[in-house]
Amino acid sequence: MANMSLKKNPMPSQDPNVRNKNFDEVALGYTEEQALDEATRCLNCKNKPCMQGCPVMVHIPDFIAEVAKGDFEAAYQIIAATSALPAVCGRVCPQESQCEKYCVRGIKGEPVGIGRLERFVADWHREHASGAAEKPASNGHRVAVVGSGPSGLTCAGDLARKGYDVTVFEALHLAGGVLVYGIPEFRLPKTIVQKEVDGLKELGVTIATDTVIGRTITVDELMEEQGFEAVFIGSGAGLPMFMNIPGVNYKGVLSANEFLTRINLMKAYKPDSDTPIQHPKKVAVVGGGNVAMDAARCAKRLGAEVYVVYRRGMEELPARKEEVEHAEEEGIIFKTLNNPVEIMADENDNVNKIRCIKMELGEPDASGRRRPIEVPGSEFELDVDCVIMALGTSPNPLIKSTTKGLEINKKGGIVVNEDGLTSREHVYAGGDAVTGAATVILAMGAGKTAAKAIDEALSK
């Protein structure tokens, strides 16, 4: 008999006033009892609508049925068959606009907590499973993957499972891409990313860190000199945008990428880290996406009073609702319908104020969102000693400028067909390198599509 409760089992979490002072994970995860109970809310629909919302097509009702039986390892194996990073996706996917959006239980009440169950299963496996995964027999083909973010890791995992000899090239000193430098520890513990990467190594994937494709080695050299038969480019969209306003280069103005890299990758908040970070008193984070929420919540944890300055209203914030709620609970102050016009500094060029103008919403623009319009004469100043720009990122031009014949669109994204194939034979691409900044799970889906196409092309 199904559990007909209209509500999801709530997620146990750290108290907001405790967690806003530490970098430990906010959401604590289901207990076995909570997971068993939540699993029985799934009706095991015949047509499985939830699956159409999952870009990597996890067999959702099947794994949940195993959870309900208490066979968590069997549940894990079902997820792992299609997803390379379940502990990550269970945590950072926007389930409300993916799998859970299509859940039948969501019509009357809340959908099944698919993400929470996926996370539970992946965590259970990590804590209980013994022994390394078996390395598949080699099929003799070599594939290079550029970038170790979600798309690259997924592509590498899928190909390794089919027996390909895969090397992942990463420019930074740790694998994971945005999972290690962007998403903070309190949303995604780095030990979990490391475990997922270790899992890939057990499958036989080689991870070459400190290797900048385009500088250390080019895509052409990978194919012509190093004997890789196909290349997947999953280099992401790491180039930060800054506002074109006066004062943007003063000390204390950072891109969210820089601020988050110092915190997440370099652990600058820890006393034993050699990497410095400003400990600001009052911070303005400019932007309203998930990256803005991450930066704001990190700044709060460094002890600052934090404003999120966004030019549209609360309703229009592009960040996940859950992230906005978490930020509000932790004491982040939202200054919506405001836009910065100038950053001011003291005689040493240290930021001391940000000047903003109030906005109102006009008619919807081409993107369908109501266009923000400045309210004349409404300028005001906020005392801040740090401004973090979280306005989005675009694809890094390094690979484009060092790879012959790679077609690029106006926004700097690599042009691909439906299989992820670029304008170059046997060169594939996916994730943010193609789409510009998007989501982890879409990048994983693209990695999966390309792996399938690479397999078809090379096994001909």
Add this chain to the structure above:
Amino acid sequence: MYRIVRKEALRPTVTLYEIEAPLIAKKAQPGQFIILRTDENGERIPITINAYDPEKGTVTIIVQTVGATTVKLSHMKEGDCLADFVGPLGKPTETEGKKKVAVVGGGVGCAIAYPVLKKFHDDGAEVHAIVGFRSEDLVILEEDFKKSSDKLIVCTDDGSYGRKGLVTEALKELIDAGNQYDEVFAIGPMVMMKFVSKTTEPYGIPTTVSMSPIMIDGTGMCGGCRLSVGGEMKFACVDGPDFDGHKVDWDLAVKRNQMYKDFEAHKYEETCNLFKKEAE
């Protein structure tokens, strides 16, 4: 791993390290840099490449001990391995098509000036080198400079070696003596590069500087190294490190480099104390 195959003290606080890094050795060109990290808690710091040997698979850097990370590095021995060594990064210096150039190096910047100077020289240009140091005990690479230049002036601030005074004075004299340079290339402390640029500006001599702002990733993903050049925002790690010295906003660049001064001073002291304790 990135093994230190040779370590040589050039001066009491200036050390040469030859690092095993075959891929970088194969690709490196004058003007490019690497990013290194000594250990797991280490920060990423940019250091310009002094020399590279593709056959041997090594890259040479010359480092002055100035802060926490360079102190840590100075305690590493031949055979030890660096946690990370990434590169070659940045655009190579453009040296082609110049008939007569002046290369101005300041302090440990001379380690970087040297491969650029040698390239100018090997490409057939007449090369005048002006190298400046605070005092005699910091003078490096004099023999190398001598071999690859047509004229060499060594200056020290305190007059303890060579000519007393600043490189800018020596440069101005050469220009006033009628030397017509196609380009002046300057690399050293930001303040020095600023005044070299100010010196050449009235004469309209194209001046290239190799900028050294604070960096983290060195691949263009954070903008920590951004500069204002000709009113435009540039990322030194990918758009540079070479820029037109007459277009750089020097005051801003100098100030931005002091962003973490207090932290750096504290960390330096902490690291030195740590090594002192170990020694006891």
